[in-house]
Amino acid sequence: xxxxxxxxxxxxxxxxxxxxxxxxxxxxxxxxxxxxxxxxxxxxxxxxxxxxxxxxxxxxxxxxxxxxxxxxxxxxxxxxxxxxxxxxxxxxxxxxxxxxxxxxxxxxxxxxxx
Amino acid sequence: xxxxxxxxxxxxxxxxxxxxxxxxxxxxxxxxxxxxxxxxxxxxxxxxxxxxxxxxxxxxxxxxxxxxxxxxxxxxxxxxxxxxxxxxxxxxxxxxxxxxxxxxxxxxxxxxxxxxxxxxxxxxxxxxxxxxxxxxxxxxxxxxxxxxxxxxxxxxxxxxxxxxxxxxxxxxxxxxxxxxxxxxxxxxxxxxxxxxxxxxxxxxxxxxxxxxxxxxxxxxxxxxxxxxxxxxxxxxxxxxxxxxxxxxxxxxx
Numbered sequence: 001x002x003x004x005x006x007x008x009x010x011x012x013x014x015x016x017x018x019x020x021x022x023x024x025x026x027x028x029x030x031x032x033x034x035x036x037x038x039x040x041x042x043x044x045x046x047x048x049x050x051x052x053x054x055x056x057x058x059x060x061x062x063x064x065x066x067x068x069x070x071x072x073x074x075x076x077x078x079x080x081x082x083x084x085x086x087x088x089x090x091x092x093x094x095x096x097x098x099x100x101x102x103x104x105x106x107x108x109x110x111x112x113x114x
Numbered sequence: 115x116x117x118x119x120x121x122x123x124x125x126x127x128x129x130x131x132x133x134x135x136x137x138x139x140x141x142x143x144x145x146x147x148x149x150x151x152x153x154x155x156x157x158x159x160x161x162x163x164x165x166x167x168x169x170x171x172x173x174x175x176x177x178x179x180x181x182x183x184x185x186x187x188x189x190x191x192x193x194x195x196x197x198x199x200x201x202x203x204x205x206x207x208x209x210x211x212x213x214x215x216x217x218x219x220x221x222x223x224x225x226x227x228x229x230x231x232x233x234x235x236x237x238x239x240x241x242x243x244x245x246x247x248x249x250x251x252x253x254x255x256x257x258x259x260x261x262x263x264x265x266x267x268x269x270x271x272x273x274x275x276x277x278x279x280x281x282x283x284x285x286x287x288x289x290x291x292x293x294x295x296x297x298x299x300x301x302x303x304x305x306x307x308x309x310x311x312x313x314x315x316x317x318x319x320x321x322x323x324x325x326x327x328x329x330x331x332x333x334x335x336x337x338x339x340x341x342x343x344x345x346x347x348x349x350x351x352x353x354x355x356x357x358x359x360x361x362x363x364x365x366x367x
Contacts, residue, residue, distance in 0.1 A: 069153025
């Protein structure tokens with residue numbers, strides 16, 4: 001069980017990639033990209049975890065209490081917000097793709113180009 | 115490439131990826147055995163150095179301030195990108211929402227939704243503001259608070275209609291607020307340079323009580339500006355997407 005969270009990371013990553021590769025709809029594809037990105041949250045938080053430690057907030061616990069790594073938590077935090085904004089941008093692209101080509105199937109979009 | 119072949123190519127690649135990943139794991143410290151030292155060092159010194167009890171915020175807005183500045187500009191660029199991609203194109207026109215099918219009734223917003231949205235709008239503003247202004251104390255900060263502040267405006271949309279949402283958050287004003295949020299963050303860094311200190315150096319008085327609202331110098335200020343920027347960016351994005359659905363039509367459609 002020592003590596004279980006990291007195996008979960010691989011699972012989330014691969015299942016998201018599988019969704020992207022087999023996707024037949026751009027919105028579904030964007031959702032799969034979010035799944036892929038979620039694996040990074042699990043990885044970041046898993047890497048910084050210390051058994052038995054508290055969250056890195058010392059408002060009501062003494063300063064020398066063992067706490068988990070705050071750096072990876074800060075990374076995950078900004079990651080979440082940026083992901084939401086980038087997802088919005090991708091969805092905007094999907095809207096325009098649908099307007100222009102009348103389809104949201106990535107495989108049809110490829111064949112339309114040629 | 116046909117879908118069947120594509121799937122097999124992917125499965126082969128994924129099998130290789132997973133094999134190497136699992137092999138790599140065996141050389142890493144296990145879950146819960148974080149070896150340090152950076153996390154431990156920062157946990158040890160952050161409270162004394164910045165007077166912030168929320169070390170994640172201290173990392174975000176002080177130690178890693180310049181990275182966060184970059185991340186904030188990704189957000190700014192994404193919001194600007196949504197505006198640009200969803201602009202009114204040639205062959206499209208903008209018009210206010212009218213019934214397309216006169217014979218079908220538009221279901222009006224139920225009074226339960228209106229009531230709940232109105233009831234929540236005020237408390238949501240308070241919670242968002244509280245989070246954005248307590249970065250130095252507890253698990254909060256401008257990013258979380260900003261997103262929650264933005265939802266207050268989306269509740270206004272839910273309880274009323276798009277035109278009310280637009281009146282509450284006019285695009286020009288939201289854009290100015292967003293720009294001010296991003297510029298404020300950068301300006302704090304520049305004003306440190308003007309004093310002959312490194313960029314984004316925490317030059318304001320730190321206060322004496324760790325975790326107090328007035329403590330931790332520039333961390334509070336940066337968190338505030340990030341809150342403004344994030345809230346405005348999300349209001350802009352949602353507004354653009356709503357406008358796209360409700361107002362922009364193919365010409366002649």
